[in-house]
Amino acid sequence: MRDNVMYYLLVIVILVLLSAVVFQLYFFSNLLNKQSSVNLQNSNTLLQLRTTNSSFIFITASGSASALPAFATVFVNVQAFGSNPAAATNNISFALHDLNASVLRYINGNLSNIRTTSFNIYNRSNFYTRNISIKKPYVAQESLSIKVPNIDNISNIIGAISGVNGTSITNVVENLSSAQISSLRANALSIALQNATSQADILSQNKTLIIKNITVDYYHFYPFSLSSQAFMTSSATAQQIPSFFIGNDTVTQSITVTFSFVK
Secondary structure, eight states, X not given: OHHHHHHHHHHHHHHHHHHHHHHHHHHHHHHHHHHHHHHHHHHHHHHHHHHHOEEEEEEEEEEXXXXXXXXXXXXXXXXXXXXSHHHHHHHHHHHHHHHHHHHGGGGTTOGGXXXXXEEEEEEGGGGOSSXXXXXXXXXXXXXXXXXXXXXXXXHHHHHHHHTSTTEEEEEEEEEOOHHHHHHHHHHHHHHHHHHHHHHHHHHTTSOOXXXXXXXXXXXXXXXXXXXXXXXXXXXXSOSSOOOOBOOOEEEEEEEEEEEEEEX
């Protein structure tokens, strides 16, 4: 009887152990299946990233555009002398009257194109260390800027100014209009983008390019320096009209462009 009991207990233990083994095999089998599924899913994701992954090209290029300036500005200094400040001021008014009359036709009759930039009266005697007698020690000086709406009139207006007593030309500057500057900047940007795209086509081996970003690195303005035979301090009569040589002003812009293309 005791042997039978031991036999049944042994059978039960064996069955329990077999059940545990079967359960563990089932558990690990499911775990392996899940792990395989995860790996496969990750593999598909990586494969998709590789097939749709885009490469990027960063290109820095520049472009330039030029145009003849629309107008110019002439800078003039006028001075007159007097025995006292009032006399010097009165004398300079005559010089200014003659100056206005000489340039009026070249500024479309608009005196608002003439602006005073500085005015000063001083006693020349204060600048001499030796005791020298000066009949007209007081000097009145006025600096002016004269806008010339038509740049083709530069030589003529310089000749006219040179015929006015007490005047001297200190500088001449070409000027682009606001519309010209906007147009030149747009053209320069367009040319810079074309240059960048051409370089990117070569690097990508003519793949289809997509512009992702454009950054303007810098903008430069290069004026053409007006030149003449010489700036002349005026005398009673101008001997000849100076010849001014006019050239184009140039705008240059540099950009960095980010392109993407599919491998």
